Amino acid sequence: MDNWIVNDCVRPLVAAFTTVVVVVACIIEDMHVSKPGRSKEPSMFRDLTRKKHMERILRSGRDYCVSYLKMDVGPFMHLASIMRDKHLLQDTRHISVEEQLAIFLHIVGHNTKNRTMRIEFVRSGETISRYFNCVLRAVYAVRDDFVHSPSSTSHPKIECNPNWYPFFKDCIGLLDGTHIDASVPPEEMPRFRGRKGPTQNVLVVVNPDLQFTYVLAGWEGSANDFTVLKDALARPQPEGLKLIEGRRPSTSELIYYTNEQLTGVIIVGKYYLVDAGYTTMQGFIAPYRGVRYHLKEHSGRSPTNPKELFNLRHSMLRSRVERAFAILKNLFKILTSHPFFPFRTQVKLVLACCILHNYIAGADPNDMLMHEETTQNDEQIMSTQPRSQREQREENRAWIELRDKIANDMWMTYSSFL
Template identity: 75%
Template sequence: MASWIDNERVRPLVAAFTTIVVVVACLIEEMNQTRRGRSKEPSIFRDLTRKNHIERVLRSGRDYCVSYLRMDVGPFMHLASIMRDKHLLLDTRYVSVEEQLSMFLHIVGHNTKNRTMRVEYVRSGETISRYFNNVLKAICAIRDDFVHPPCGNCHSEIECNPNWYPFFKDCIGLLDGTHIDASISPQELPWFRGRKGPTQNVLAVVNPDLQFTYVLAGWEGSANDFTVLKDALSRPQPEGKYYLVDAGYTTMQGFIAPYRGVRYHLKEHSGRAPTNLKELFNLQHSMLRSRVERAFAILKNHFKILTSHPFFPFRTQVRLVIACCILHNYIAGVDPNDILLDEGITQHDDQIMSSQPRSQREQREENRQWIELRDKIAHDMWDRYSGFV
């Protein structure tokens, strides 16, 4: 009996089916090749667009680079090498360390939104967000390298100024607080709401050379400066040294405030010579301590993200304040002639442990000693000033 395939009626059907299968397979292969060719072409275009964008930023001159990245080319490349050497950032198959840093610096420098960055870097919003958080974490990891606590020696800016030396030779920092806009959940909003809306209260210590030596961020905006200060009182400091604070604080161990009820702010002294030792002390105190206010002004001018309403989780908002202070110190140390720093001059939080409680009598005695030190400094200033008048 002959096989069924030998049947004259079945054989044409088999041949036709085989032909159809081959044709369909060829069409599918052709479509796949066309699709691969089409997807490859835009990918190359996107890579060239990103490469040209980064090169234009880094090679268009100092003004353009500082305007876009908030730092010059040299400091930028040095920061990228630090990140590589410490293995804090890695070059991926598609995104280099330089591109990761440039995205982050442009966002914090100009408060650029994610949708704008997607267009400029031809990246997805998820990619922009992921690398932003990676760089933020890396910047905070180098905090100890660029935010150094005071060593206790007299700062050169004080030592070289006869108005301040030797009167403030034991001053190791200028302390003040500032408020940064915050985005808070409705449940926590009452604690963070201040006179200017929801904010986080940031306490910082600055050297006379405008570099931050201590930053405490994340406090509720409704907390006053002295409440925030008390949370940091246990931080160890050199014996006999002190910080200069404004009239919102009080003179106590390690902190010297100006005389209350006496002219203090520089504009109040404009065109008027001091008439007594308290006015003279307040004038010199204000001239020196005003540098912490200038440091805050430079910081906010440098990184516009600190002056705009944030849309990040609150933990990220706190880290951003720390990261911007670290970058400020880095730029001031690597490039002291930075354009933005010159403009401002001319015009891992530590866990805070509560201090041991002391009796009110002991506190009054300590405060009295520091008040006497302030009076001695004021008398010495007045004696020298009277000798010149």
């Protein structure tokens, strides 16, 4: 009788406990299935879907691959090998280096959102984000392999063009700035607000092959271009912009030169071509102000004096930096859209896109309408010594006289054919 009573009391408790266990198990299973990025299908089927997606990208022809990854299969596989050999990326049990690169390249090339990438690659949003940042760090790590400092030798593109050679034989780069959309906290918005909303001011140097030889990103959009240039010059190497100089005469040597000879003694270095937003000074030659400059201003009109001819050819050469900007932004749509990354990531993205631009220009020049050859000479860069204000004024005057000399030489050659 007592056993019957005990069993009768225990049964409801056991039943209630069993019910609770089943309900909890069901809830856990529902949470597991409904977790973003998880699929109810077997993992084998998901892996097969991912494999077929990569095969479709790499085997559907050049046009499809270039459209999807911004580079052909050969350069893509070579880039994957570089990342693997340098141990910057590694294959895991579930995702290869090639798929990691494909995720990153498609996002930066098309500004594709995370939710879209989850569907295309059958991955969770967390996986997409994690490998995007892994590849971003890897691309940034190969910066020195693809972004080379300018050479002191005359560039072949200049040498083979009679409009530029020998007048610009000492030009080592084309310098300019551009603005990239930025996303910053509200309290920092006034500093970054430019003419087109919040932006970061990016300073670059491009060679005549349309490849970037220097990139400084991260300055707020409200910053003046000349302020950004001064910061680039003040930074320690290798982050700073290098000025290639020759030997400067000592004070004792200067007494042996006349004022006319002094110009030739001081001007012994190379220079960058800059637009009218900068000034002509040591290492930089700007166009004449108040004189026709842009190519459309010269359309249908021949130069009438040395200054106009100089500005025309200066503009013809320096316009290649604007073409490089256009190619960069056309390749990587992420640079033309409002970003949703932390600002430090936004800065690294600009640098990474410039690195990839240079890589594609070298590995697949037909895709970029560029030539593959680049000059990569290691030249001796001499540090700039402190100068007095008077010395700086004299040096700037000497660079202005050099510009006048180039302009007059151009005009004499040009006039001889009229």
